[in-house]
Amino acid sequence: xxxxxxxxxxxLASTENxxxxxxxxxFQIGGLxxxxxxxxxxxxxxxxxxxxxxxxxxxxxxxxxxCKHCHVxxxxxxxxxMTRETMGQCLEVMRSQQIKxxxxxxxxxxxxxxxxxxxxxxxxxxxxxxxxxxxxTIILANPKYHDLxxxxxxxxxxxxxxxxxxxxxxxxxxxxQGVFKSSIEALQMLNAVGYGQxxxxxxxxxxxxxxxxxxxxxxxxxxxDFKKELHKNYGIVFNSLFTITNLPISRFLDYLVATDxxxxxxxxxxAAFNPAAVEGLMCRNTISVxxxxxxYDCDFNQMLELKVAPEQHQHISSFDQNELxxxxxxxxxxxYGCTAGAGSSCQGATVN
Amino acid sequence: xxxxxxDPADLKKFGDIGEFGEEAAKKFFDWxxxxxxxxxxxxxxxxxxxxxxxxxxxxxxxxxxxSTDSLEKGCNEKQMMEAVHVAAAIRGGASLVHGxxxxxxxxxxxx
Numbered sequence: 001x002x003x004x005x006x007x008x009x010x011x012l013a014s015t016e017n018x019x020x021x022x023x024x025x026x027f028q029i030g031g032l033x034x035x036x037x038x039x040x041x042x043x044x045x046x047x048x049x050x051x052x053x054x055x056x057x058x059x060x061x062x063x064x065x066x067c068k069h070c071h072v073x074x075x076x077x078x079x080x081x082m083t084r085e086t087m088g089q090c091l092e093v094m095r096s097q098q099i100k101x102x103x104x105x106x107x108x109x110x111x112x113x114x115x116x117x118x119x120x121x122x123x124x125x126x127x128x129x130x131x132x133x134x135x136x137t138i139i140l141a142n143p144k145y146h147d148l149x150x151x152x153x154x155x156x157x158x159x160x161x162x163x164x165x166x167x168x169x170x171x172x173x174x175x176x177q178g179v180f181k182s183s184i185e186a187l188q189m190l191n192a193v194g195y196g197q198x199x200x201x202x203x204x205x206x207x208x209x210x211x212x213x214x215x216x217x218x219x220x221x222x223x224x225d226f227k228k229e230l231h232k233n234y235g236i237v238f239n240s241l242f243t244i245t246n247l248p249i250s251r252f253l254d255y256l257v258a259t260d261x262x263x264x265x266x267x268x269x270x271a272a273f274n275p276a277a278v279e280g281l282m283c284r285n286t287i288s289v290x291x292x293x294x295x296y297d298c299d300f301n302q303m304l305e306l307k308v309a310p311e312q313h314q315h316i317s318s319f320d321q322n323e324l325x326x327x328x329x330x331x332x333x334x335x336y337g338c339t340a341g342a343g344s345s346c347q348g349a350t351v352n
Numbered sequence: 353x354x355x356x357x358x359d360p361a362d363l364k365k366f367g368d369i370g371e372f373g374e375e376a377a378k379k380f381f382d383w384x385x386x387x388x389x390x391x392x393x394x395x396x397x398x399x400x401x402x403x404x405x406x407x408x409x410x411x412x413x414x415x416x417x418x419s420t421d422s423l424e425k426g427c428n429e430k431q432m433m434e435a436v437h438v439a440a441a442i443r444g445g446a447s448l449v450h451g452x453x454x455x456x457x458x459x460x461x462x463x
Contacts, residue, residue, distance in 0.1 A: 221395065
C-alpha cells in the first residue's frame with residue numbers, strides 16, 4: 001500500500017511549501033489572477049460568512065485507504081486522532097449554539113476509538129442532522145466494523161460516501177485495488193438495513209469526484225448514470241450524488257505536478273470561475289474543527305493549516321459565534337476548486 | 353513566430369478569434385454553444401459525437417478538448433475508444449466504398 005506524503009517526507013507534505021507553490025508560478029508570472037483578485041471582481045473581497053449551519057469535525061487523519069487524490073493525506077500511517085476531551089469541548093459548543101448539522105469526517109472517522117461514543121453524545125445535544133463521511137470499505141475492513149450500518153441506523157446518521165465511478169477500474173485507480181468491490185458490498189449492507197430506500201428516512205448519498213485532472217460534469221446527469229448503473233448491475237439504491245471538484249492541495253497537488261497537469265488544471269479552474277458559486281461557498285456557513293480542536297473555514301484550509309482569522313478564537317475552547325460571524329474567510333488559489341463551473345462543496349454543486 | 357504548426361496553448365486562444373472579425377466569431381460561438389446544449393441528444397452523446405468527429409477531421413485541438421469533455425461528462429475509456437472506432441470505420445469505409453466506383457470503371461473498360 002502507498003504511504004502518505006507525510007510518511008514519505010515529501011516536499012508537499014509541508015503546508016508552507018504547498019501554499020508557496022500555489023502563490024507563485026503561474027499566479028506570479030503567468031498572468032493568472034489570484035483568488036482574491038477574482039473575488040474582488042464580483043464584490044466579495046473580503047469574503048464574509050453567512051450564517052453558521054454546519055459544524056464539520058475531523059476526528060483524525062487515520063484511514064484504511066490511501067487514495068491518490070486525498071486532500072487530507074490520510075492513510076494507515078497517520079496517527080493524528082481526536083481525543084474524548086476535545087470531543088467533549090465540541091459537544092459543549094453544540095449544546096450552547098444553534099448548530100443545524102454536524103458533519104463527521106476524517107480519515108476514516110469510524111477508526112477513532114471514541115467515534116461511537118461521540119455520535120451518541122452528539123445525538124443527545126439535539127442537533128438536527130448528523131452526517132458521517134464514510135469511505136465504505138471500512139465497514140468490511142475488520143469484523144468490529146461490520147455492524148456499522150446498524151449503528152448508523154440506530155442513531156439516524158446520514159451516510160455520505162465516496163464512489164468516484166460506477167465501474168471498478170476508475171474507482172480502483174483512484175482509491176486502491178479492490179476498493180470498488182468492497183464499496184459495492186458495503187452499499188448493499190447499508191441498503192439492507194434501509195439506507196437509500198424509497199420512503200426511508202435513512203439517507204445515503206454518494207460523492208463523485210473526477211478520477212484525474214478534469215472537472216466534474218453536470219451533477220444531475222451523473223446522478224442519473226450512477227443510479228441507473230448501480231441499480232442495474234448491483235441492485236443498489238441511494239438518495240443523491242454530490243459532485244466535488246478535486247482541490248489542488250496535498251496528494252492531488254502532488255499528482256498534478258508529477259503528471260505535468262498542474263498549470264493546465266489551474267488554468268481550467270480559473271477560466272471556470274463562476275461568481276454565482278461564490279454565493280454558495282461552504283466556508284460561508286461552515287466551521288471546520290481539527291483533531292486538536294483548532295478551527296478553520298473549511299476542511300481544505302484545515303489541511304493547509306490556515307486557521308480562522310480571529311486569533312483569540314482559533315480553538316474550540318474559545319468558540320465565539322459572534323466573533324466568527326464577523327471574520328474574514330481565509331482564501332488562497334486552492335479556493336478556485338470550489339468556484340469552478342457549477343461550484344463545489346461537501347454537499348456537491350452549489351449552482352443549479 | 354512559432355516554429356510548429358500546432359501549439360496546445362493556442363487552444364485557449366480560440367475565443368480571441370473575433371479579434372480579426374467580431375461579428376462572425378460571435379455568431380459562431382453562439383451557434384456552437386447552442387449546438388452542444390442538452391437537447392434530443394444528451395450533452396454526453398454530443399460530446400462523444402464531437403470526439404469521433406475530432407478524430408475524423410484529425411484536429412488535435414478538438415481531440416484535446418473533447419477527450420477532456422467526454423471524461424467530464426462521465427464517459428469511460430471504453431466508450432471513448434468505441435466512438436473513435438466509429439469515426440475510423442466511417443473513414444475506412446468511405447475509402448473502401450469507392451472501390452465500387454473503381455469496379456464499375458474497370459468493368460466498363462474491360463472486355
